[in-house]
Amino acid sequence: MKTRQIVLTLIAMIALSACAQTQFTALEQQQISIEDPTLFEKSDAFTVDFASGRDKDYCFPLPVGKAKLMSDYNVEIETTRGDAVKSMFAGVVRLSRHSATNGNVIVVRHPNGLETVYGNNAENLVKSGDKVKAGQTIAIVGTEKGRTFCRFAIMVNGSRINPSIIFSLESHRLRQQLVLFQKTANWKVNVSVMKEPVVEKPESVQWWAYPLPGAKVISPYGKRGGRRHTGVDLKTTNRDNILAAFDGEVVYSGVYSGYGNLVRIRHDNGLETYYSHNSKNLVKVGDQVKAGDVIALTGQTGRATTPHLHFETRVGGQPVNPNTYFDHQTHTIRLEAFNKKRDGYVIKR
Numbered sequence: 001m002k003t004r005q006i007v008l009t010l011i012a013m014i015a016l017s018a019c020a021q022t023q024f025t026a027l028e029q030q031q032i033s034i035e036d037p038t039l040f041e042k043s044d045a046f047t048v049d050f051a052s053g054r055d056k057d058y059c060f061p062l063p064v065g066k067a068k069l070m071s072d073y074n075v076e077i078e079t080t081r082g083d084a085v086k087s088m089f090a091g092v093v094r095l096s097r098h099s100a101t102n103g104n105v106i107v108v109r110h111p112n113g114l115e116t117v118y119g120n121n122a123e124n125l126v127k128s129g130d131k132v133k134a135g136q137t138i139a140i141v142g143t144e145k146g147r148t149f150c151r152f153a154i155m156v157n158g159s160r161i162n163p164s165i166i167f168s169l170e171s172h173r174l175r176q177q178l179v180l181f182q183k184t185a186n187w188k189v190n191v192s193v194m195k196e197p198v199v200e201k202p203e204s205v206q207w208w209a210y211p212l213p214g215a216k217v218i219s220p221y222g223k224r225g226g227r228r229h230t231g232v233d234l235k236t237t238n239r240d241n242i243l244a245a246f247d248g249e250v251v252y253s254g255v256y257s258g259y260g261n262l263v264r265i266r267h268d269n270g271l272e273t274y275y276s277h278n279s280k281n282l283v284k285v286g287d288q289v290k291a292g293d294v295i296a297l298t299g300q301t302g303r304a305t306t307p308h309l310h311f312e313t314r315v316g317g318q319p320v321n322p323n324t325y326f327d328h329q330t331h332t333i334r335l336e337a338f339n340k341k342r343d344g345y346v347i348k349r
């Protein structure tokens with residue numbers, strides 16, 4: 001009994017979600033300009049990021065056509081007879097019918113909140129409820145008084161918006177930007193382009209590198225049993241690339257008792273770094289290395305129970321917790337542990 005109820009509930013839920021995606025009311029299938037009751041349900045504004053995600057998947061309705069913006073925000077895209085009209089974004093056909101003013105017309109509702117309108121078609125090739133992809137042919141362009149064109153528009157909540165905010169009329173390209181749509185009185189919509197997000201520019205030359213990208217800490221620095229663990233144990237896979245943490249000079253490369261194969265690098269920033277248990281060292285004493293250079297491969301030489309990198313940071317010969325300089329969760333440098341000088345970074349003492 002209980003199982004049957006669950007199954008029935010599930011079926012009802014599936015039917016409901018399918019309904020929300022592909023079924024429209026009689027009015028929605030009839031009227032070109034109509035409010036979308038779900039659009040501003042949660043908030044009076046929403047954004048569409050045309051620079052990323054699926055809204056980048058875009059197609060100009062008539063790729064070879066010539067677009068002209070009319071005063072009512074319709075775009076007439078003139079082309080040659082028989083051309084295919086394509087859906088601008090992925091979506092669901094809300095309306096596909098003949099109207100007195102628009103001829104054969106299609107409206108596609110897109111998940112990003114926009115609706116696109118394609119009028120004056122010779123033939124509609126989709127019907128209400130059809131799912132379409134960006135670039136899918138939905139109609140054949142029509143001819144009126146000797147001119148072959150598609151009457152195209154973009155609507156939000158039933159009102160046409162200036163389409164040249166979304167794409168270039170000349171190049172047909174989508175403008176890759178973040179656009180804000182705000183509800184105003186009498187179901188109009190304000191459209192504004194948000195300032196491009198400021199992307200922090202990475203330094204052209206990275207002055208540091210995490211020694212074992214993707215690694216997990218399997219044993220931290222500090223007390224371990226009765227003795228002190230002088231470094232941090234980092235694990236990925238056997239024979240993985242070990243990177244020099246900073247620019248520097250190799251001052252040791254060879255076997256060193258319990259360390260097994262060890263590489264020691266002296267850096268101008270005041271640190272020395274140790275990389276040990278390597279299956280193979282790829283540098284020799286005297287080599288100048290850059291941050292991020294591959295200096296060795298991980299292994300299990302010396303006193304080690306599993307292949308890993310034992311990584312040490314030392315100041316004046318004394319081990320310091322590598323956690324002072326690197327965040328092992330995010331695999332990034334701790335800038336607060338360094339002072340920026342004219343010719344680079346040096347550790348704080």
Ligand SMILES: [Zn+2]
Nearest residue numbers: 231232233310
């Ligand atoms: Zn260790």
